Amino acid sequence: xxxxxxxxxxxxxxxxxxxxxxxxxxxxxxxxxxxxxxxxxxxxxxxxxxxxxxxxxxxxxxxxxxxxxxxxxxxxxxxxxxxxxxxxxxxxxxxxxxxxxxxxxxxxxxxxxxxxxxx
Amino acid sequence: xxxxxxxxxxxxxxxxxxxxxxxxxxxxxxxxxxxxxxxxxxxxxxxxxxxxxxxxxxxxxxxxxxxxxxxxxxxxxxxxxxxxxxxxxxxxxxxxxxxxxxxxxxxxxxxxxxxxxxx
DNA sequence: TTGTTTGTTCGATAAAAATGGAACTAATCC
DNA sequence: GGATTAGTTCCATTTTTATCGAACAAACAA
Numbered sequence: 017x018x019x020x021x022x023x024x025x026x027x028x029x030x031x032x033x034x035x036x037x038x039x040x041x042x043x044x045x046x047x048x049x050x051x052x053x054x055x056x057x058x059x060x061x062x063x064x065x066x067x068x069x070x071x072x073x074x075x076x077x078x079x080x081x082x083x084x085x086x087x088x089x090x091x092x093x094x095x096x097x098x099x100x101x102x103x104x105x106x107x108x109x110x111x112x113x114x115x116x117x118x119x120x121x122x123x124x125x126x127x128x129x130x131x132x133x134x135x
Numbered sequence: 136x137x138x139x140x141x142x143x144x145x146x147x148x149x150x151x152x153x154x155x156x157x158x159x160x161x162x163x164x165x166x167x168x169x170x171x172x173x174x175x176x177x178x179x180x181x182x183x184x185x186x187x188x189x190x191x192x193x194x195x196x197x198x199x200x201x202x203x204x205x206x207x208x209x210x211x212x213x214x215x216x217x218x219x220x221x222x223x224x225x226x227x228x229x230x231x232x233x234x235x236x237x238x239x240x241x242x243x244x245x246x247x248x249x250x251x252x253x254x
Numbered sequence: 255t256t257g258t259t260t261g262t263t264c265g266a267t268a269a270a271a272a273t274g275g276a277a278c279t280a281a282t283c284c
Numbered sequence: 285g286g287a288t289t290a291g292t293t294c295c296a297t298t299t300t301t302a303t304c305g306a307a308c309a310a311a312c313a314a
Contacts, residue, residue, distance in 0.1 A: 042158035111234035
């Protein structure tokens with residue numbers, strides 16, 4: 017978990033908790049942050065992800081997402097750059113982020129989802 | 136959303152909220168309920184899923200899961216039988232439940248998860 | 255060094271969730 | 285009818301989260 021060079025602490029892959037991740041994703045602003053980051057090819061700073069809310073409020077949301085292991089923050093000059101920890105999440109919970117972001121890759125709606133009882 | 140024959144109200148597929156689902160899954164007892172139901176071939180009653188906690192507390196957790204659309208409850212005699220709404224969830228958020236339950240079906244840990252930046 | 259920008263931390267308040275006892279309801283049995 | 289079982293609802297309490305202004309810190313520029 018150790019604080020990294022930038023002074024932020026990020027959980028190790030081994031200590032990720034699905035519960036904490038779900039809690040992190042159960043807020044609409046945090047979900048918007050995750051979706052924006054997923055759609056971006058490059059890391060984004062906090063200001064670009066503040067959706068017009070006060071800095072202190074958003075700082076709180078970033079902290080929750082960071083502590084859950086959903087995103088990674090690093091300092092670049094005065095800015096704090098954020099990116100999804102997609103590789104780690106995909107290793108630890110394959111399919112989770114894809115499902116959240118709607119990148120199906122799985123049978124789409126209308127197709128034959130796996131079902132216990134035949135249709 | 137209408138209350139069904141059994142007197143319980145369950146959300147329609149169209150009104151599912153990812154946020155509400157995440158909130159429902161952000162509690163450890165609720166996650167245990169979901170996992171137990173996923174592992175069971177048949178619906179389970181509330182008593183079998185109470186993990187030794189008071190009835191009123193668990194009733195609360197069942198209500199949250201039901202309202203989020205995660206499970207379906209129906210009366211059978213004095214008992215309330217619960218089952219995962221797996222088909223609906225799979226249609227609406229393909230891969231989500233599989234990811235939660237650890238049924239990968241996706242590249243497993245150590246394999247080549249889709250990555251934006253080549254390894 | 256003073257000022258600016260970007261974001262964190264602090265602290266107080268408000269809102270939301272969780273907990274569990276007690277009373278209650280519905281189905282079932284005797 | 286009375287007793288039992290299974291779970292819900294009500295209510296009060298506690299715990300956890302969210303919100304946001306204000307003070308603060310770090311990096312940088314003039």
